[in-house]
Amino acid sequence: xxxxxxxxxxxxxxxxxxxxxxxxxxxxxxxxxxxxxxxxxxxxxxxxxxxxxxxxxxxxxxxxxxxxxxxxxxxxxxxxxxxxxxxxxxxxxxxxxxxxxxxxxxxxxxxxxxxxxxxxxxxxxxxxxxxxxxxxxxxxxxxxxxxxxxxxxxxxxxxxxxxxxxxxxxxxxxxxxxxxxxxxxxxxxxxxxxxxxxxxxxxxxxxxxxxxxxxxxxxxxxxxxxxxxxxxxxxxxxxxxxxxxxxxxxxxxxxxxxxxxxxxxxxxxxxxxxxxxxxxxxxxxxxxxxxxxxxxxxxxxxxxxxxxxxxxxxxxxxxxxxxxxxxxxxxxxxxxxxxxxxxxxxxxxxxxxxxxxxxxxxxxxxxxxxxxxxxxxxxxxxxxxxxxxxxxxxxxxxxxxxxxxxxxxxxxxxxxxxxxxxxxxxxxxxxxxxxxxxxxxxxxxxxxxxxxxxxxxxxxxxxxxxxxxxxxxxxxxxxxxxxxxxxxxxxxxxxxxxxxxxxxxxxxxxxxxxxxxxxxxxxxxxxxxxxxxxxxxxxxxxxxxxxxxxxxxxxxxxxxxxxxxxxxxxxxxxxxx
Numbered sequence: 001x002x003x004x005x006x007x008x009x010x011x012x013x014x015x016x017x018x019x020x021x022x023x024x025x026x027x028x029x030x031x032x033x034x035x036x037x038x039x040x041x042x043x044x045x046x047x048x049x050x051x052x053x054x055x056x057x058x059x060x061x062x063x064x065x066x067x068x069x070x071x072x073x074x075x076x077x078x079x080x081x082x083x084x085x086x087x088x089x090x091x092x093x094x095x096x097x098x099x100x101x102x103x104x105x106x107x108x109x110x111x112x113x114x115x116x117x118x119x120x121x122x123x124x125x126x127x128x129x130x131x132x133x134x135x136x137x138x139x140x141x142x143x144x145x146x147x148x149x150x151x152x153x154x155x156x157x158x159x160x161x162x163x164x165x166x167x168x169x170x171x172x173x174x175x176x177x178x179x180x181x182x183x184x185x186x187x188x189x190x191x192x193x194x195x196x197x198x199x200x201x202x203x204x205x206x207x208x209x210x211x212x213x214x215x216x217x218x219x220x221x222x223x224x225x226x227x228x229x230x231x232x233x234x235x236x237x238x239x240x241x242x243x244x245x246x247x248x249x250x251x252x253x254x255x256x257x258x259x260x261x262x263x264x265x266x267x268x269x270x271x272x273x274x275x276x277x278x279x280x281x282x283x284x285x286x287x288x289x290x291x292x293x294x295x296x297x298x299x300x301x302x303x304x305x306x307x308x309x310x311x312x313x314x315x316x317x318x319x320x321x322x323x324x325x326x327x328x329x330x331x332x333x334x335x336x337x338x339x340x341x342x343x344x345x346x347x348x349x350x351x352x353x354x355x356x357x358x359x360x361x362x363x364x365x366x367x368x369x370x371x372x373x374x375x376x377x378x379x380x381x382x383x384x385x386x387x388x389x390x391x392x393x394x395x396x397x398x399x400x401x402x403x404x405x406x407x408x409x410x411x412x413x414x415x416x417x418x419x420x421x422x423x424x425x426x427x428x429x430x431x432x433x434x435x436x437x438x439x440x441x442x443x444x445x446x447x448x449x450x451x452x453x454x455x456x457x458x459x460x461x462x463x464x465x466x467x468x469x470x471x472x473x474x475x476x477x478x479x480x481x482x483x484x485x486x487x488x489x490x491x492x493x494x495x496x497x498x499x500x501x502x503x504x505x506x507x508x509x510x511x512x513x514x515x516x517x518x519x520x521x522x523x524x525x526x527x528x529x530x531x532x533x534x535x536x537x538x539x540x541x542x543x544x545x546x547x548x549x550x551x552x553x554x555x556x557x558x559x560x561x562x563x564x565x566x567x568x569x570x571x572x573x574x575x576x577x
Contacts, residue, residue, distance in 0.1 A: 384401055
């Protein structure tokens with residue numbers, strides 16, 4: 001508590017006493033006009049005989065506080081405060097005693113401080129703190145009631161309640177603190193900040209139901225209070241009442257369209273729920289109100305990219321870059337946007353703009369991949385071979401970039417050899433093992449696929465991607481359907497909204513003959529992610545069930561977006577030769 005005050009140099013207190021010497025050996029302390037506004041400026045500070053013993057005690061107390069010997073500081077300064085009756089020394093003694101948790105000493109010093117500065121809010125709050133720690137709840141409550149009567153005359157109750165919540169929130173006796181706050185609320189039951197402060201205190205005490213009731217009481221008295229709304233939303237989420245939180249967010253924002261902070265909070269909630277499109281819509285509203293807020297514009301750009309709105313992502317990210325030109329991460333994402341749009345020359349230009357720093361290495365590896373996508377595989381090899389990897393994570397990144405360009409060129413055997421060499425240098429790396437497993441599956445080396453995926457699961461049994469890959473491979477390449485089902489159930493439990501895992505489960509249900517169940521999983525997967533292979537799977541199941549028109553519609557939509565998909569063209573050729 002107030003540790004910064006305990007670190008002041010000895011001169012901070014002693015020098016102010018020495019400069020006002022009226023005669024040798026005596027000082028007359030000047031008026032405390034530099035103190036906080038709650039302190040009376042007209043007080044007459046004491047005339048003190050500054051003998052060697054007093055000066056020694058002051059030095060000992062101040063130096064002990066500076067060195068972290070708070071117990072010595074509090075005791076010594078407490079004695080000096082009694083001798084001098086100087087409110088500044090009483091303040092230092094009180095704060096050091098509270099920090100040292102020597103509450104009896106703190107109480108004595110705080111009583112003196114309040115006696116010397118009765119209208120000082122901090123002095124009264126320190127006294128209340130000491131009283132609560134010593135279970136003197138009634139006196140603490142009584143003192144607070146006097147303070148609040150004074151604040152009511154100043155028409156400053158809102159500030160008073162918020163301060164009280166902060167002070168009472170630090171008390172170790174939670175029950176006593178809450179009892180005091182309830183008594184304070186009863187003084188001004190129509191004051192919204194009273195209920196809001198009580199809610200905060202109840203949250204600290206773990207009483208979420210009571211906190212929610214108090215937050216509701218605050219909003220009944222000030223229905224458009226955004227801070228209270230934020231508090232209520234946080235309480236609902238702490239209670240894991242997700243749907244109630246969603247309903248409250250939407251209701252409050254409908255009535256208070258300018259509640260920007262709550263809207264941002266709601267958008268983040270939607271991100272947590274993986275409702276990317278809704279989160280994107282909310283952030284766009286925030287961005288419309290804050291077009292020059294670089295962080296907001298950047299967040300909207302990332303969400304646009306997440307939702308595959310490439311043109312909008314590009315516009316927002318360029319805007320974010322104009323607002324913050326040093327943002328190389330925005331350049332990296334702009335390169336990715338251009339890649340996805342197959343605008344490879346533009347992607348290369350963005351990656352080459354990135355200077356030495358945090359994102360330079362990744363930009364260099366992405367350059368290699370994009371050069372390969374332009375058809376220059378030899379140039380891509382030279383680019384990746386020229387990268388100087390300094391550590392294992394960077395070596396893995398370069399190896400995975402090589403794997404990607406070789407796989408996309410259908411050079412599976414060479415890609416596998418690259419992975420073998422990389423795994424020798426970085427044994428046990430999960431990303432390398434996973435990449436090699438998928439390559440082995442393409443080369444019909446099922447034993448290697450299963451071995452690598454199980455190696456990942458041995459060290460990381462909750463690796464959802466490995467569970468899914470092994471479950472799908474068992475489904476597609478074997479009849480070990482029960483094993484596949486066990487693996488995919490684990491994966492879904494970890495990532496219930498992952499489109500690829502849902503696709504795998506749908507495909508397994510199809511292989512088991514549960515076509516209706518298969519369609520449910522596959523349609524859900526396609527809703528989450530518009531992917532050609534998922535569309536191929538769903539179309540096949542629908543075709544087999546006799547829903548040929550629906551199957552063709554799904555295939556045709558997917559073909560328009562990904563005409564080169566092997567999975568999609570393969571299934572169409574299979575059923576419509």
